Amino acid sequence: MKKIALLSTLCTLSLWADVYATFETQAYREASLGMNASGIVKTLNAREGDRVKKGSLLLSLESSEEEISLKMAKADLESLEKECTFLSDQYARYEKSAQVFDKNTLQKLKSELDAKLSQRERARLATAFQTQKLSKMSLYAPFAGSIAQKNIEVGDFVTTMGGAPLFKLISDQSRLLIRYDSKYSQNVKRGDKFCLSIDGQSTGKCAVITKIYPTVDSKTRQMTAEADGFGLRPGTFGDGTIMAK
Structure with a gap:
């Protein structure tokens, strides 16, 4: 019975293997930010080391x-909106009394209304264009994180x-890229724990592997987990x- 119990214990222990690995920490997201417009920098709201929220003005x-x-485009649109409303109401009244007016009068009014509606649509497009153009004059953070690099100052021409890039933004959340010998490719699985050390000292922290990269580095013969x-x-x-395991 003792031999059987010992054999069972040895078999259980053999199911586990300690695989040596190295790691480096990377940000989950990194972005090199630039502008989609040219001009002189008027305001600068972020510097190296600053933490910013998603949508923060940089x-x-x-x-x-x-x-x-944009103000001119909006004024033109507002004026055309009023003219179209007036002509639409006028045409509706005349149409109800079509027997009083000849066909040519109604047709002329309809043509005038159609032309004004076309002008209004062009004014709407012009307003949308100017709004988009103005929005390109500002740079916002695409996600929450920290400014790792800044290459711009007030007064510079962009x-x-x-x-x-004007800014390099890195996310607050980081990930471990764990590298190990590919001979353990069949041993390491998602869900395994990786216990890490820094400068030879254990951190007391163990992370759960969430991803195994499918390829082997042809130079180092190593695989990567995350x-x-x-x-x-x-x-x-x-x-x-x-x-x-």
């Missing part, structure tokens, strides 16, 4: 011309012709053990 360009153009980064700063690296 910078805006001088936009007085665009603002005037162009759409390329160059260095796990939550515990909020570690991107660029942090170390090693540890995968508790593979």
